[in-house]
Amino acid sequence: MRKNILSFLLLFSFLFTGWTAAYAECELGAPTLSRTDCNVEGRFAVKIDFDFRGVSECFTVTGNGKSYGTFPYAKLPIVIDGLKGDCLTKYEFVIRDCENPDCKTFGLLGVVCCSQDCEIFDLVVENTLCDTNDQYFSILNFKRRNTSSCFLLKINNQVYDTLNYNQLPVKLGPFTADCHTERVFTVVDCEKHDCDATLRTPKVCCDDPCQFSNIRIEHSPCDSNGKFYAHIIFQARNTSDSFWIKVNDLFLGKFKYGNASSAAYRVGPLPGDCKTKFNILLKDHKIAGCASDTLWGPVCCDSTQPPCRLFDLVSEKTHCDSLGQFYMHFNFKYQSNSDCFRIVGNGRQYGEFKYSQLPVKIGPLKGDCQTAYEFVLEDCHFPDCRLIKELGKVCCDSFPGLCTLSELRYDVSDCNDQDQVSLFVNFNHSNTSECYNLFLNGTSYGTFRYGQLPVRLDGVAADCHTSYNLLIKDCERPLCALEKKLGVFCCDSLSECAIRTLKVERTPCDSNRNFYIFLLPSGDNTSECFRVFGNGHDYGTFKYANVPVKLGPFKADCQTEYEWVVQDCEHPDCRKAHFMGKVCCEGDCRLGALSVERSECNALNQFYAIINFTHAGTSDCFRLKGNGRDYGTFPYSALPLKLGPLNADCNTPYEFVAIDCHKTDCKTAAGLGRVCCDSAELKLSTFQMERSECDHDSTFDLSIKFAYRQVSDSFLLFINGRHRGTYAYRALPIRSPRLKADCKSIYTLQVVDQLDSSTYIVRHIERPCCQIKADSCQILDVKATPLYCTGPGKYALKLNFRHLGTTNAHFDVFDRTGIIGYFSFSDLPVTLLEFKKTGRLYDYVKICENDNPSCCQVVEFLSIECNGGAPTRNDLKSMVVNYRDRSVLLFSEKELPADLQIEVYNLEGRLLSKKFSKLSPYELEIDLGSISPDMYFVKVKSDEYSRVLKFFNLK
The missing domain is CATH 2.60.40.10 (Immunoglobulins)
Incomplete structure (x- = not known):
């Protein structure tokens, strides 16, 4: 009996030792993580590799509350694609053996930022030489970042064409060089409509136009009153006999052209106060549009008093305190300043300080890893006398030895039949104990180990009324806590957050030409707070209960286009915007002398009036009236304005009055007099257009016919300056290409004889609409x-x-x-x-x-049931990219579809190859062949789905 017991104990010891040894053999080494560059969608891929022994057939990868899938060890290294580089997520990856969940390893990639800001910049337009018809072409080119594949081109606010970026530089035209038309080129990204750029080009003349050039301005010595005279020297050609000079809209005299290379034109006296800048306008007395506008100055008459200057800035950031806050110290040198300076930044004013108080300390400031701190130090009386310090984001969660809980993240499940949801909670932690307590609206949900993250909370009522607050406290250090307001959860699809109205009111200007605004948003099913953005700034977070909120000060500089966007704190798609436009201070509105020029008459004895004038301190628009008519409201940016057509009846004494939209006492006027057209017979006349019915896509075409005599055999049709076809006169009537009836576009149709460009006729269609109820x-x-x-x-x-x-x-x-x-x-x-x-x-x-x-x-x-963890048929999203010498392997966990197609593109979008070899029902190989080393894209597609993978040719 004793022998049997001894044998049993020896056998048990052997089995137990063997079992524990086998279990202990499973070991995963520390993973190596490497990531690709971001793609155009702001996403990237991570390549994961690690050593292992004593493992099962496969392993799982999870992290940040997500499961990335199950993978065989034989396919290492693996690639996880489609991760967002949102500058917020601190990416972590937990790798566990499929059969031994305690056999695991952990890798931290950290935060990844993919710049998502689309940018179009450095627009360049170069014009060709004029041809015999006084026409030319424009060559457009520019630089870009993070755009889509195409852009919309507008010329003078009219849609010209939609083009691919890979067509750059693009040739546009032909355009007529009429010495009158300024062209504004606007480029707008096809998908990101707030990503645009504009370039205004000068008028183009094929003959030698009136022109001022080589302008130089010098000033005389100052007199005892601190004033001086400006001496203006320039060259001019093709002018009339005289010109006049204005300085800051003040008329200073009419002058005869002389030998300006040896003599200067003297104007003044002008103030030399070190502040005033001078806008000097030279304009020919008789030739409209022949002018030159120069900004010059300021001039300092006090030689002992140089301009205000701040320099040699020294800034220091303190260490973070136990509350995750820090302070800033500033010191600098200064000269010719006032008695004080102020510090502003991030929508806050940190106060005014005497220069004698330097160095100064401001704070406390939150080191929340999100706020990009910027500080502007400016003189109280000379706002252009300033220093700027860009500190960037500050993180206080890395304070050594300090227990820290941070970056709380949560996901919400779909609703169950009881209108309840589950919460998946995760967060970062350092220097903690082994566990934490979790509370939801003050009710304890239990104690959990940090190693169990992420944690799941079930049975949370989603009644669209209860607002939830989540609190996490370390078990041993209750002051080490993390709190987040989650808001309400809804299982009712009708209870969507909506900001219904946004009222914005602004104050009058103060003595510094600044103003404030009051925002009053109201909505349904919102959280408790909202954020305000606009003009490239984040103005902060505010509670709905505290509206209206006051923002400012803002500069009323008559230039900045002000816009504010209100966004709910917890529902980023719940937002509303208000566009205010340019803001000017009251009492400073000035409209210069109004000039009126007329065009040649058309076939109907009609003409156009060209209206222009200078302006300062205005609102964003003006009204034009005359002869008992109200011609409408126009933005100042539309100047010079082409008005018409007007009847040349030899009877109406035409007069025009321009009045600012909001300051009705700010006006200017001029008369054109009676206009007559000659009675010579026209070669093209009786122009008629008939619109077709609108198609389902809101487009239409035109039936065009007209009378003609003494012409060639054919004519050209231009729409908004773009050549749309060549037609024989005998083919009339003709049908135009299809045009968009969007109630906004203005179409200019021009018929030009093919051999004689002086024989033409022009008609307009303004803002056509499709009458759909x-x-x-x-x-x-x-x-x-x-x-x-x-x-x-x-x-x-x-x-x-x-x-x-x-x-x-x-x-x-x-x-x-x-x-x-x-x-x-x-x-x-x-x-x-x-x-x-x-x-x-x-x-x-x-x-x-x-x-x-x-x-x-x-x-x-x-619906269909989907309870498993893997797709029930092929899902191209699960494909993994591996690399071989001179080839790429694509592996799928499910059988590849029979209709699968592969296309390989380079960075310029050029198709390089469609060839691939299917190694098995789950794996294929793409031969790189002679493709040079670079980064490429593989497009994998079937009838139901397509996906683009980024890869590197590593040969």
Whole structure:
């Protein structure tokens, strides 16, 4: 008996030792993480590799509350693609063996920033020489960053064409060099409409125009009153006999042209106060448009008093305190200053200080790793006398030895049948104990170990009323805590956040020519606070309960286009904007002398009046009246303004009065007198146009016919300066290309004889509209078809439908929680790849025309079950890229579809190859062949889905 017991103990010891040894053999080494550059969508990929032994067949990768999938060890290294470089997420990756979950390793990549700011800059327009018809072409080029693939080109606010960036530089025209037309070129990105750039080009003349050049300005010695005279020297050609000079809109005399190279024109006296800048205008007395505008100065008559100057800035940041705050110390040198200076930045004013108080200390400031701190130190009386310190973001969570909880993140599950949701909570931590306590609205949800993160909280009521506050405290250090207001959760799709109105009022200007604004937003289903952005600034966070809020001061400089955007704190898509435009201080409005020139008469004995004048201190627009007519309201940027056509009846004594929109006592006037046209017979006359009915895409064409005599055999048709076709006269009437009836565009049609460009006729179509009733928009026959599962609780959903009377090119898709997609009608049918199940038997979508909530259609459809962790059929998103010498391997966890296509492009978008070899039902190989080392893109597509992968040729 004793022998049997001894044998049993020896056997048990052997088995236990063998089991623990086998279990201990599973070991994962520290992972090596390397990431790619960001793509144009602001996303990147991470390559993961590590050593291992004693493992099972596969491992899982999780992190930041997400599961990235299950992978075989044989496929190391792996690539995880499509990660957002949002400058906020601190990326972490936890790798666990499939069968031994305690066998794991951890890698921290940290925060990744992908610049998402689209930018178009350095516009250049070069003109060719004129041809025999006094026409020329313009060559447009520019630089760009983070754009889409194409851009919209406007010339003088009229759409010219849509072009691809890879067409740059682009040749435009031909344009007529009429010595009158200034052209404004505007480039707007196709997809990012706030990404644009504008360039104004001067008038073009093919003959030798009137011109001022080589302007030099010198000043005399100052007199005892601190004043001086300006001596203006310049060259001029093709002028009349005289010109006049204005300084800061003050008329200082009419002068005869002389030998300006040896004699100067003397004007003054002018103040030499070290502040005043002088706008000096030279204008020919008889030739309209022949002028030169020069900004010069200021001039200091006090030689002992140089201008104000701040210099040699020294700034120091203190260490963070226990509350995660810090202070700033500033010191600098100064001269010719007033008695004080102020410090401002990030929408705050930190106070005014005497120079005798230097060095100064400001704070405390939060080191929240988010605020990009900027400080402006400026003299109290000389605001242009300043220093700027850009400190950037400050993080206090890395204070050594300090218990820190930070960057709380959470995800919300779909609603269950009891209108409840689950919360998945994660956060960063350092120098903590082993556990933490979690509270939701003051109720304890338990004690958890930090190693269990992320943690799941079930049964949270989503009743659209309860506002939740989450509090996390370290077990042993209760002052080491993290709190976040989560707001309300809704299972009712009708309770969407909406800011309905945004009232903005501004104050009058103060003595410093500054103003303030009051914002009063109101809405439904909002959180407790909102943020205010605008003009490139973040003005801070405010509570709805504290409205109206006061912002400022802002400069009323008559130049800045002011705009403010209010965005809900917890619903970033819940926002409303208010555009105020330029702001000028009262009492400073000045309109210069109004000049009026007339065009040649057209075939109907009509002409155009060219209106122009200088202006300062105005609002953003003016009204034009005359002869009992109100010609309308125009922005000052439209000057010089072409008005007409007007009747040349030899009877009406034409007069014009320009009045500022908001300051009615600010006006200027001029008379043109009676206008007569000669009675010579015209070669082109009796021009007639008839519009067709609008098509479903709100376009139409024109039937054009006219009378002609003594012409060649054919003519050219131009629309908004763009050549749209050559036609034989005998083919009249002709039909024009299709035009957009968007109620905004103004079309200029010009018919020009092919051989004699002086024989032409011009007509205009202003702001054509398609007369579609508002209630005629219809979304019809909506079909929602679930295709296959793409993950737990997610599936691909195919949508198709008909539409009538739509005027917008796009439509929105909503589920029970809110908007989930934005698509073009031309893309139909569309597939939503990750449609979230609601947990109910029937799911729901609503489709609306974009920006038209009255044109919608709702459909409910039978859902499908998606409980597994992997797609039920091939999902190209799960493909992994591996590299071999001179080739790329693509591996899929599911069988590759039979209709799979592969296309390889270089960075310029040029197609390099479509060839690939299928090694197995799950793997294929792309041969790089003679492709040079660089970065390339692989487009993988099937009938239902396509995906672009970035890879590097590593040969």
